[in-house]
Amino acid sequence: MLALTCACWASAATAGAGQAKAFPYTYYIDDLPNGLRIITIPTDYPNLVAYYAVVQAGSRNEVEPGKSGFAHLFEHLMFRGSKNFTPRQRDEIMQSAGVNGNAYTTDDRTVYHLVFAREDMDKMLELEGDRFQRLEYSRDVFKTETGAVLGEYNKNSANPVRKILEVLRETAFKKHTYSHTTMGYLRDIEDMPNQYDYSIEFYNRYYRPEYTTILMVGDITRAQSVAAVKKHFGEWKRGNYVAQIATEPPQAAPQKAHIEWATPTLPWVAVAYRGPAYSDTEKDLAALSVLGQMAFGSNSELYRKLVLNEQKVEALGGDVSFRIDPELFTVMARVKDAKDVDYVRDQILATVKQFSDTLVPAGKLAATRSRMRYEFALSLDSSEAIALNVAPYVGLRRTPETINNLYALYDQVSPEDIRNAARKYFAESNRSIVTLATKAKAASTEGGQQ
Amino acid sequence: MKARVLMALMLLAGTVAAWAAPQGKTAAATPQTVLLPSRSPLVSFRILFMTGAASDPKGKEGLAALTASMLSDAGSRKLTYAEITDAMYPMATSFTSQVDKEMTVFTGTTHVDNLERYYGLIRDMLLDPGFREDDFTRVKTDAINFLKVGLRSENDEELGKEYLYNVIYPADHPYGHHNAGRLSSLEKLTLEDARAFYRDNFTRANLVIGLSGGYPKGFEARIVADFGKLPAGTRTQVAAAAPPQAEGMKAYIIERDTRSTAYSLGFPIPVTRADKDWPALAVVASYLGQHRSSTSFLYQRLREARGLNYGDYAYVEYFPQGMFQFEPSPNLGRRSQIFQIWLRPVEPKNGHFTLRAAMYEYDKLIKDGMSEAEFERSRQFLSKYVNVLTASQDAQLGYALDSHYYGIPEFTRYMRERLATLKLEDVNRAIAQYLKPGNMRIVAVTKDAQALRTALTSNAPSPISYVSPKPQDVLDEDKVIQSYPLPLKEGDVKVVPVEEVFQ
Numbered sequence: 001m002l003a004l005t006c007a008c009w010a011s012a013a014t015a016g017a018g019q020a021k022a023f024p025y026t027y028y029i030d031d032l033p034n035g036l037r038i039i040t041i042p043t044d045y046p047n048l049v050a051y052y053a054v055v056q057a058g059s060r061n062e063v064e065p066g067k068s069g070f071a072h073l074f075e076h077l078m079f080r081g082s083k084n085f086t087p088r089q090r091d092e093i094m095q096s097a098g099v100n101g102n103a104y105t106t107d108d109r110t111v112y113h114l115v116f117a118r119e120d121m122d123k124m125l126e127l128e129g130d131r132f133q134r135l136e137y138s139r140d141v142f143k144t145e146t147g148a149v150l151g152e153y154n155k156n157s158a159n160p161v162r163k164i165l166e167v168l169r170e171t172a173f174k175k176h177t178y179s180h181t182t183m184g185y186l187r188d189i190e191d192m193p194n195q196y197d198y199s200i201e202f203y204n205r206y207y208r209p210e211y212t213t214i215l216m217v218g219d220i221t222r223a224q225s226v227a228a229v230k231k232h233f234g235e236w237k238r239g240n241y242v243a244q245i246a247t248e249p250p251q252a253a254p255q256k257a258h259i260e261w262a263t264p265t266l267p268w269v270a271v272a273y274r275g276p277a278y279s280d281t282e283k284d285l286a287a288l289s290v291l292g293q294m295a296f297g298s299n300s301e302l303y304r305k306l307v308l309n310e311q312k313v314e315a316l317g318g319d320v321s322f323r324i325d326p327e328l329f330t331v332m333a334r335v336k337d338a339k340d341v342d343y344v345r346d347q348i349l350a351t352v353k354q355f356s357d358t359l360v361p362a363g364k365l366a367a368t369r370s371r372m373r374y375e376f377a378l379s380l381d382s383s384e385a386i387a388l389n390v391a392p393y394v395g396l397r398r399t400p401e402t403i404n405n406l407y408a409l410y411d412q413v414s415p416e417d418i419r420n421a422a423r424k425y426f427a428e429s430n431r432s433i434v435t436l437a438t439k440a441k442a443a444s445t446e447g448g449q450q
Numbered sequence: 451m452k453a454r455v456l457m458a459l460m461l462l463a464g465t466v467a468a469w470a471a472p473q474g475k476t477a478a479a480t481p482q483t484v485l486l487p488s489r490s491p492l493v494s495f496r497i498l499f500m501t502g503a504a505s506d507p508k509g510k511e512g513l514a515a516l517t518a519s520m521l522s523d524a525g526s527r528k529l530t531y532a533e534i535t536d537a538m539y540p541m542a543t544s545f546t547s548q549v550d551k552e553m554t555v556f557t558g559t560t561h562v563d564n565l566e567r568y569y570g571l572i573r574d575m576l577l578d579p580g581f582r583e584d585d586f587t588r589v590k591t592d593a594i595n596f597l598k599v600g601l602r603s604e605n606d607e608e609l610g611k612e613y614l615y616n617v618i619y620p621a622d623h624p625y626g627h628h629n630a631g632r633l634s635s636l637e638k639l640t641l642e643d644a645r646a647f648y649r650d651n652f653t654r655a656n657l658v659i660g661l662s663g664g665y666p667k668g669f670e671a672r673i674v675a676d677f678g679k680l681p682a683g684t685r686t687q688v689a690a691a692a693p694p695q696a697e698g699m700k701a702y703i704i705e706r707d708t709r710s711t712a713y714s715l716g717f718p719i720p721v722t723r724a725d726k727d728w729p730a731l732a733v734v735a736s737y738l739g740q741h742r743s744s745t746s747f748l749y750q751r752l753r754e755a756r757g758l759n760y761g762d763y764a765y766v767e768y769f770p771q772g773m774f775q776f777e778p779s780p781n782l783g784r785r786s787q788i789f790q791i792w793l794r795p796v797e798p799k800n801g802h803f804t805l806r807a808a809m810y811e812y813d814k815l816i817k818d819g820m821s822e823a824e825f826e827r828s829r830q831f832l833s834k835y836v837n838v839l840t841a842s843q844d845a846q847l848g849y850a851l852d853s854h855y856y857g858i859p860e861f862t863r864y865m866r867e868r869l870a871t872l873k874l875e876d877v878n879r880a881i882a883q884y885l886k887p888g889n890m891r892i893v894a895v896t897k898d899a900q901a902l903r904t905a906l907t908s909n910a911p912s913p914i915s916y917v918s919p920k921p922q923d924v925l926d927e928d929k930v931i932q933s934y935p936l937p938l939k940e941g942d943v944k945v946v947p948v949e950e951v952f953q
Contacts, residue, residue: 044489047837079744087744087754095745095827098834100776102742115841117834143918147757154710155760155773155795158606193917263603263707266595299539304532311588314595336591367540374561375542381492381559382842 022376022407023400025386028222032230035210035238037398040225041217041390043383049121049218050387053112053128054394056213057206059182060107060324061243064198066191068177069149069184072105073192074202076145078112079103082127083134090127099124100384105182108324109395115384118219121228129232132207139196146192153189160436161332163259164270168330171255172272172432176248178327208239213394218383245325248274254428259436266314267335267437269345271352273430275329278322278396280405285320287413287421288329292319293368294360294418295351296331302351306333312340318348324396328432329425338437345433356422359415369410376407481654481677484850485670486662486843494559494844495569496660497576497677498781498851501651503631504551504624504688510643512631515549516586516593517647522547522556523592524585526574531585537571545572548781550768551625552688553855554651555781559844562664573676579648586641593630594637597952601628602706606795606895607773609704610714613951614893615768617702618718618788619693625786626693633953653683658854662847690785692720699937701892701906705899706948710795712895713805716788719766719884723783724856729832729868730880731766731789736835737820737828738812739764739791742776745831747824751811752793755924757916758804760794777839780848783855789885798896802905802912805892806934816885819878833869836862888937899945906938 030038058071081087094101094114101114116124137145156162166181173179183189214233216225251274276284296302296318306313318331331352335344380386393402484496506513522545525531538544541564548555556576560568601609612628619625630636659677661670695718721727740746741763744754748762767787769778791812796804820828840846840862849861858864896902905912913932920928 045841048841088750091745091750092827095740095743096830098831098836098838100835100838102776115838117837140918140920144754144757144916144920147917148753148760151710151757151759151795151797154797155607155712157709159604264599265603266599297539299532299535308532308588309584311584311591314592336595370540371542373542374540374564377561378492378542378559381490381844384838384841 021404022373023390023403024377024380027400029399030222030226032209032234034234034236035208036229036233036236037213038226038229039213039215039394039400040220040222041215041386041400042220042222043218043386045383046219047117048115048383049118049216049220050384051114051116051124051128052215052217052387052391052394053132054213054215054391055110055112055206056108056211056395058106058108058110059180059184060177060245061206062177062180062184063243063245066188067195067198068180068188069182069192070195070198070202071110072182072184073146073149074199075103075105075110075112076149077137077142077199078131078135080137080141080145081135082131083136084130085127093123093127097123107178107182107327109392111391111395113387113391121220121224122231125228125232129236132212132233133236135203135207142196142199143193146189149192150189153183153186156183160259160261160265160268163261164268164332164434164436167257167259168270168272168328168432168434171257171434172251172274172328173248175246176325177245178248178323178325205239205241205243208241209233209236210238213398215387215390215394217387217390248326250274251430255432257432257434259434260439261436262439264438265436267338267341268332268435269335269341269348270330270332270434271345271348272328272330272432272434273425273427275320275326275425277324277326280397280402280409283409283413283417284421284424285322286406286409287417288320288425290365290368290372290410290413291355291418291422292329293371294364295355302347306344306347312336313344322392322396341435341437345435352422352426356419356426358419360418362415365413365415365418369413372410373407376403480674481657481659481680482854483670483674484658484660484847484854486847486850487665488663488843490663490843491562492559492843493562493565493661493663493665494847495557495572496781496844496847496851497556498658498660499554499652500552500656500658500855501686502550502552502554503627503629504690505651505686506627506631510635510639511627512593512636513639513643513647514554514651515630516589516636516639517644517651518547518549518554518556519589519593520581520585520644520648521575521579523589525580525582526571527578527580528574529571530580530582534571534575537567541568543568545575548779549629550782551629551784552690553781553783555851557844559663565665565669569673576652577676577679581641581645583641586644590636590639594633597628597630597633597636602948602951605773606706606708606710606712607714607792608770609951610712610893610895611770611772611790611792613702613704614714614716614790614891615788616952617700617891617893618695618716623693624688624690625784628952649681650683651686652680654678654680655683655685658851660847660851662843688785692718692786695889697889699888699890699892699942701894701938701943702946703899703902703943704893704895704946704948704951706895706897708895708897710896711798711801711804711902712795713793713808713892714790715793715808715890715892716790717886717889717891719787719789721766721884722785722787722856723767723852723858727880727884728766729865729872730877731884733825733828733832733869733872733877734815734820734881734885735764735766735789736832737824738815740831741765741769741772741778747815748791748808748811752804752807756807756914756920758800758807759796762794762808763792765790765792777845780845780852783852798898798902800914801894801896801902803914803932805894805906806912806936807931809890809936810931810934812885813887816881816887819881820874822874825874825877829869829872833866836865903943903945906936906943907940909935909938
């Protein structure tokens, strides 16, 4: 045990050197016969265990029209009772155990997470096993929960970024389920109270061992973790559903959309290009990810110009999404004055062109690689943080090894790879631009410019 | 196993060392330190100055925050801000400031590989700041936009929560303005103001250096020597007495074009983490509305049973950014706190009913107290939840600094020990003593403020309808809630145009 833990720290300490693996912890993968995967990561942080159940189903799996937002609604339903535990009983057990738990849904995955004291592991997995295999909720409870989801939509609707992302998806995608956000369309959310039967269908399709990976990180051994998961999930029946997710055809022409915001806010401009799918073997995604940092990160030339020197932009960022299917490379800027929106958009487009035309300096590329490695190393500062940061990769490839593969690819990305990726993806026909600004009338209440 | 025990001992040793540090309030010859060495490859800094928004001079509200930004988000004399961000870039590090009423903390974490370079940068930022005009213009514009755009128009919940503090603490109280200041004063602040605030407040007397992680032997002595070059100064004294508050309920409705109605309500309490009754009140708040937890009482009644909104929580300490964070940030120590209930946005048609439901449950808690079973669950929860609060190295350091401020032992041990001896009657006595019926201050954010005002002052019934059938006990309770009297008369409810908030 001593040797093992020391090895963990030692490799973490050399994470920046370039040869060491980006994910410094020893991990163990165990597959049960039913298809359920268990990943155990022992750490030095005392007392606690972080449990992350990653279900490879998210809003990407909402294939039927009118059903957007269902993966997220389903995440809510998982808290509404199972065969052996009413929500009240479950809550009381969790409360007594001082458990910190919640869940989230995104395009490709739904993640249920708990952090508990190691002595409570058996009870916690019993609760989890019950809801994953024997969820039970009535029609009435279902309807009540759809109200909470509508409340969540309403609460989020005060934020203009939510709206921009919603419109951007609709603009860039016509066939693929990425055309809607995880929250879903308002019209679908409003119709949710009538969709009880579909919710059962959704559970039967996706809440299956072959879609699920259980990640256990903390003060725990592999044997303890596997025994506990086996005991409570071993009888879970494998399913056979595979969603037919439409492929998005290539974009034919540049797209544009504008959002009029009803209340005073700062204008936004978003420029997006259709990008590659996640890959830890092909260089495109790694190259675009490095490019995002170099072109639009906090020490990029553009950031320096627009945010620090000219002070026309308050926030700027750009990155490629890590998704199962091809999604977007998106640049967003929050502009201080509406009159500068066109200028900022043109500056973003000029930067994109510059990366397609010229090679990035090797020194800057090396600094960016170093940054990406240390950024990841710095994010691993508790058992929960480790689980939190590994979960997205588990959602994509079901193993932490993909992190090491990806960071190894970053090390191989050359200035030519970056230029080639820019040329390949930053074509005008591949582009969508969405802007958001306060409606003229609302602006007048602030500035009086009617 | 040996390794684990060793680390636990080292952590403990660090905490003990912290307690040996001087805690006096007069100027210390060498800066005070809180040290938590461990074998982690990461090193965390929390450099804390006992000054903040409560020390903003009159008419210069926002100066403490702006001065902190001039240190954390601006250049040093040696390097411009762009050069600093360049230097931090390959290390993936940052340096940030958090300003509250009485604390200003600068935080950053680096991999130990980069410790020397990182420390060199932040040392110069704090000890030899550049105070350049272009940095000042930028951070000032950011501060103005934060209040004007970020709070007033993009986050109804934080708007309501922050305005509640403005309502409870009168404008002339040291806590009587937002940490970021007031728009009217921010506009007038100058670079010279920031220099003067830095000179007077960033002194050895106000300084506590927090350091944790795998830093090399002797590193802490170097920091102490470097920061020993700050002027001695005297510890900032703020008259942060509990605010005066007239009896009776008052409501403030912020009018803004929004889809839903958000509520924050509360009143001041004369209890902080330093007081013997704090663990009891922490149990009460956890029972009534543990942050972002589905197990608490209000959540069960308002969201689970009725589907009114996304969640309903209660607090006995300041907890900003609660919509983005599951755990509170450390280093928000205050000598005056409020009891607060946060009702997440509801559909406007249910606005009156929801407020009544919350007040009905709150009044019931005062009348009946907690039961033995409820008490036991909440107590057990908190005893273990303290592990979660301090799960990361940086959080452990933050809590250690807060314990230093409040003069209590290491937080997790303190809470476990206090909770172990706490009795139901202590908690029910605390409820009776500190939770008053009817002296609540209510802030609502909604579109049709006049309609809500009329509803509240007329006290007319506010029946509710559901999309799904509800159990009879809920429907029976609804009949009581829909006419539950809120003691609000004509003069008690004020409509506040959003343009006036934080002005």
